[in-house]
Amino acid sequence: MAKRAGQNRYQYFTPAMQQQAVARMSMVRELRYATERQQFELYYQPIVDLQTGKIIKAEALLRWHHPQNGLTSPAEFIPLAESTGLILRIGEWVFSTAARQLSHWQQQGHTELELSFNASPLQLKANGILPEDWLQQLEQLNVPAASMVIEITENLLIDNNRKAREVLDYLRQGSMKVAIDDFGTGYSSLAYLKDFDTNYLKIDQTFIRNLPDSKNDAALCEAMILMAHKLNMQVIAEGIETKEQKLFLTQAGCDFGQGWLYAKALPAAEFESLLNAQSRHTITSL
Ligand code: C2E
Ligand code: MG
Numbered sequence: 001m002a003k004r005a006g007q008n009r010y011q012y013f014t015p016a017m018q019q020q021a022v023a024r025m026s027m028v029r030e031l032r033y034a035t036e037r038q039q040f041e042l043y044y045q046p047i048v049d050l051q052t053g054k055i056i057k058a059e060a061l062l063r064w065h066h067p068q069n070g071l072t073s074p075a076e077f078i079p080l081a082e083s084t085g086l087i088l089r090i091g092e093w094v095f096s097t098a099a100r101q102l103s104h105w106q107q108q109g110h111t112e113l114e115l116s117f118n119a120s121p122l123q124l125k126a127n128g129i130l131p132e133d134w135l136q137q138l139e140q141l142n143v144p145a146a147s148m149v150i151e152i153t154e155n156l157l158i159d160n161n162r163k164a165r166e167v168l169d170y171l172r173q174g175s176m177k178v179a180i181d182d183f184g185t186g187y188s189s190l191a192y193l194k195d196f197d198t199n200y201l202k203i204d205q206t207f208i209r210n211l212p213d214s215k216n217d218a219a220l221c222e223a224m225i226l227m228a229h230k231l232n233m234q235v236i237a238e239g240i241e242t243k244e245q246k247l248f249l250t251q252a253g254c255d256f257g258q259g260w261l262y263a264k265a266l267p268a269a270e271f272e273s274l275l276n277a278q279s280r281h282t283i284t285s286l
């Protein structure tokens, strides 16, 4: 804080800070109307079976087409959406859009496709999700709940929030799947893993980045994979960029992979082309 001794005792804001505050306020205003103005879009990143190279899942990732700044990454606006509560409305849009898209692809014949989406801890805690409404949406779309995966961060489990747990239990009982995202980056949540029924563990990309050279990262990845399998979970490695990383992970028994080696997150139409091309020939060359 720019609190100076003496006469300027009330000058907390430097001009730069004031500029920042103004920018933040206008972004909040823009974010508030982005849903109605259809400025959001979901991109889809393939998740492949590491053994076969086949795309069998995708993760829906939010994009904001900001009128001035262009395509804006969620890292830049999710925190703001969370601190203003707007994340609740955005989260509903993400869920229904993902569900409708999956319904479309399944109707095209990609019946085995699974789609995951990210949920903010806030949505789960603040009565932000009506799980019965979600399951009903899926039923109306003819999408088996077991083909939707909710990705949550392990911090949520650590908080061990009762409301969040109820919502997740309800979704799990309705057959929806649960993935722990960015595993290994929060506080240690091993104690919570043991009594929490989750389907997938996603190893954070910071553990993948320096494979296979980093002996520590290699050991940690192997240990996480072993642990997850013992707990009846399957493992998805995030951020695979090189063939060497992919080779190491495959040999370590990792189930699925996601990363730029395969594809970046793509607009729906482009992801769909990949899926359709794959129905004709599998991309085993990767
Ligand atoms: P995440 O859920 O862990 O998603 C993975 C991020 O890694 C994505 O960034 C993806 O584009 C990026 N990525 C994938 N493969 C690679 C790779 O090989 N190398 C590198 N360097 N990066 C890769 P993105 O799309 O910018 O999303 C960032 C984060 O924003 C997500 O991390 C997630 O926590 C959050 N997010 C995205 N969409 C939503 C949403 O709909 N709702 C909420 N609440 N959060 C979202
Ligand atoms: Mg995720």
Ligand code: MG
Binding pocket: 181, 182, 202, 204, 238
């Ligand atoms: Mg992640």
Ligand code: MG
Binding pocket: 182
């Ligand atoms: Mg992340």
